[in-house]
């Protein structure tokens with residue numbers, strides 16, 4: 001994770017990173033529940049991930065992602081990130097966590113989620129520091145507030 005550019009001190013970026021941590025904490029707890037054979041608890045945690053992620057993705061996509069997509073330099077990168085959001089949104093509710101194949105699928109999805117988050121925290125968020133105007137930050141912050149409301 002990038003700790004050097006200062007983006008972690010931007011309030012909105014801090015919120016996004018805290019949301020990532022809540023989701024990856026729930027994912028880790030779900031994996032541990034599956035290891036001890038507690039599919040019911042894992043399901044609750046995966047459902048919590050889905051709820052957290054739905055609000056998180058709205059906050060990113062309606063604000064920061066939208067204003068950065070206006071720059072062709074970032075548009076494809078952001079489209080790929082949004083594609084990964086849609087894939088995980090479709091996957092989580094469909095998983096049968098009592099089935100070993102789906103447990104493997106979930107385990108892979110958690111690894112991919114960590115990689116996805118790294119692309120945001122090490123790529124997009126540092127880039128936002130130089131890419132966004134003051135007005136862009138206001139737009140991004142307003143979208144995040146609306147998503148949490």
Ligand SMILES: [Fe+2]
Nearest residue numbers: 016020060120
């Ligand atoms: Fe994110």
